[in-house]
Amino acid sequence: MATVGSSGLGKSTFINTLFSTLLKDYKQQPKRVHDQIERTVSIDVVRADIEEKGFNVRLTVIDTPGFGDYMNNQDCWVPIVEFLDEQHLTYMKAEQSHKRLEADDLRVHACLYFIQPSGHTLTSLDIEVMKQLGTRVNLIPVIAKGDTLTKEDMKAFKNRVLDCINAHGINMYTPPLDGDDDDDTHAIIEAMPFSIIASDNEVTVNGQKVRGREYLWGVAEVENEQHCDFKKLRNLLIRTNMYDLISNTEENHYEDYRMKRLTA
Amino acid sequence: MATVGSSGLGKSTFINTLFSTLLKDYKQQPKRVHDQIERTVSIDVVRADIEEKGFNVRLTVIDTPGFGDYMNNQDCWVPIVEFLDEQHLTYMKAEQSHKRLEADDLRVHACLYFIQPSGHTLTSLDIEVMKQLGTRVNLIPVIAKGDTLTKEDMKAFKNRVLDCINAHGINMYTPPLDGDDDDDTHAIIEAMPFSIIASDNEVTVNGQKVRGREYLWGVAEVENEQHCDFKKLRNLLIRTNMYDLISNTEENHYEDYRMKRLTA
Ligand SMILES: Nc1nc2c(ncn2[C@@H]2O[C@H](COP(=O)(O)OP(=O)(O)O)[C@@H](O)[C@H]2O)c(=O)[nH]1
Numbered sequence: 001m002a003t004v005g006s007s008g009l010g011k012s013t014f015i016n017t018l019f020s021t022l023l024k025d026y027k028q029q030p031k032r033v034h035d036q037i038e039r040t041v042s043i044d045v046v047r048a049d050i051e052e053k054g055f056n057v058r059l060t061v062i063d064t065p066g067f068g069d070y071m072n073n074q075d076c077w078v079p080i081v082e083f084l085d086e087q088h089l090t091y092m093k094a095e096q097s098h099k100r101l102e103a104d105d106l107r108v109h110a111c112l113y114f115i116q117p118s119g120h121t122l123t124s125l126d127i128e129v130m131k132q133l134g135t136r137v138n139l140i141p142v143i144a145k146g147d148t149l150t151k152e153d154m155k156a157f158k159n160r161v162l163d164c165i166n167a168h169g170i171n172m173y174t175p176p177l178d179g180d181d182d183d184d185t186h187a188i189i190e191a192m193p194f195s196i197i198a199s200d201n202e203v204t205v206n207g208q209k210v211r212g213r214e215y216l217w218g219v220a221e222v223e224n225e226q227h228c229d230f231k232k233l234r235n236l237l238i239r240t241n242m243y244d245l246i247s248n249t250e251e252n253h254y255e256d257y258r259m260k261r262l263t264a
Numbered sequence: 265m266a267t268v269g270s271s272g273l274g275k276s277t278f279i280n281t282l283f284s285t286l287l288k289d290y291k292q293q294p295k296r297v298h299d300q301i302e303r304t305v306s307i308d309v310v311r312a313d314i315e316e317k318g319f320n321v322r323l324t325v326i327d328t329p330g331f332g333d334y335m336n337n338q339d340c341w342v343p344i345v346e347f348l349d350e351q352h353l354t355y356m357k358a359e360q361s362h363k364r365l366e367a368d369d370l371r372v373h374a375c376l377y378f379i380q381p382s383g384h385t386l387t388s389l390d391i392e393v394m395k396q397l398g399t400r401v402n403l404i405p406v407i408a409k410g411d412t413l414t415k416e417d418m419k420a421f422k423n424r425v426l427d428c429i430n431a432h433g434i435n436m437y438t439p440p441l442d443g444d445d446d447d448d449t450h451a452i453i454e455a456m457p458f459s460i461i462a463s464d465n466e467v468t469v470n471g472q473k474v475r476g477r478e479y480l481w482g483v484a485e486v487e488n489e490q491h492c493d494f495k496k497l498r499n500l501l502i503r504t505n506m507y508d509l510i511s512n513t514e515e516n517h518y519e520d521y522r523m524k525r526l527t528a
Pocket residue numbers: 006007008009010011012013014144145146147148196197198199213382383384412413417
């Protein structure tokens with residue numbers, strides 16, 4: 001998984017929140033490794049083993065600090081797109097020489113794009129980057145800092161963002177409807193683009209400890225389905241659609257890359 | 265007064281909030297006029313007569329929609345700086361031909377610069393623009409959307425912003441200490457840069473109507489001094505420092521402009 005978006009939108013807080021709600025014993029702190037991929041953008045790789053329905057899953061999240069932070073952000077997505085293609089190439093080479101790619105397989109099965117909760121609509125940078133990402137990876141747009149828009153503002157903003165995504169033909173990941181759990185999947189699709197709240201702190205509300213952001217006027221709770229869609233997004237990534245995200249990457253995005261390379 | 269900052273930071277909501285808390289009868293809606301000053305930036309002039317301590321004051325606010333909204337924002341401040349200089353020039357010409365400049369005097373006595381509440385620090389665009397504005401006008405930086413940072417985050421963010429303003433030698437307006445009301449002035453200076461919350465709606469809290477933003481977890485109130493510094497900012501602009509802002513503009517900023525022009 002990768003997180004992309006301007007700095008200050010809560011990407012690293014979200015990664016901490018995701019791992020802390022998944023790891024039983026948070027003491028197994030995820031390992032964070034920093035790497036400079038270009039003058040303007042670097043990548044942080046955060047990795048930990050989580051247990052999910054009896055399976056052991058290695059979750060790797062790639063953060064992209066420095067993205068979009070310059071006066072002139074033209075082509076700032078190029079290093080990220082190159083990074084995604086490189087992972088396909090590494091895999092292709094390993095496949096050809098029949099080597100297994102265990103430890104350092106950084107292929108991205110889902111890319112979360114963080115949208116500024118401006119209340120208006122997508123910026124020209126958002127549109128261009130999502131267009132570029134949507135053709136190469138399972139793109140999941142999220143509205144960052146969901147606690148900064150009121151309920152009505154959030155609804156109106158989600159609609160404007162969706163209109164913009166459709167108008168520009170941006171290719172967004174949509175979970176497939178396959179019969180048995182349709183109601184849940186419908187609820188997930190209805191909520192897209194997901195609004196998320198992240199927090200490094202736990203707060204006591206009515207005697208219970210919850211993860212949330214404490215203001216003088218109340219506590220915005222991360223795992224409260226009324227306050228934001230964090231739970232729906234986590235379920236999509238780790239529970240209900242993990243296999244679909246992986247197979248979609250291998251069958252579609254990787255195959256696209258191979259075809260492009262072989263016919264280039 | 266002028267408001268400058270990227271779109272979606274709540275500038276027009278702030279202007280509405282300011283007028284609505286100053287005009288007794290909000291029916292005398294302020295008049296809004298739109299003008300395109302350059303391809304990339306336009307200005308909206310919002311004007312109304314307010315009554316303050318028995319005086320009739322004409323408050324004109326210039327909003328700058330479109331500022332900083334492009335992929336490449338280099339030199340996006342140039343049209344605004346040119347607009348500020350033009351007003352000095354118009355005044356200079358009127359002074360020389362002994363004409364009074366009543367109706368369309370758009371000289372800016374205070375410029376509010378809206379800072380994104382990223383939780384990190386000032387962006388390179390913020391620094392450059394504030395440097396340019398600080399030498400020409402009374403610059404008052406404000407932290408937009410004050411309800412999106414928790415109390416501790418806000419305190420840490422204000423300190424980082426101040427450190428950055430001092431490190432880059434940005435010239436920010438500071439109210440003068442002049443003896444009799446020092447305590448108040450100290451409290452105002454302590455609170456800078458002001459955090460503001462704006463809202464177009466009134467909400468009922470404990471049976472009282474207040475201007476605020478209603479979330480599921482509580483109401484962030486515009487005029488609650490615990491929640492933000494809106495009241496301190498409004499008092500500085502309209503009550504305690506209005507004369508100082510005007511005389512500082514006429515004696516310092518206008519004179520600087522005249523000297524530059526005469527010696528050019
Ligand atoms: N209001 C709000 N602030 C958040 C949220 N998540 C993170 N933040 C704050 O946003 C600031 C930047 O967060 P950070 O994770 O460093 O952002 P990054 O630069 O995108 O990695 C910090 O002050 C966080 O406390 C959120 O969901 N809501």
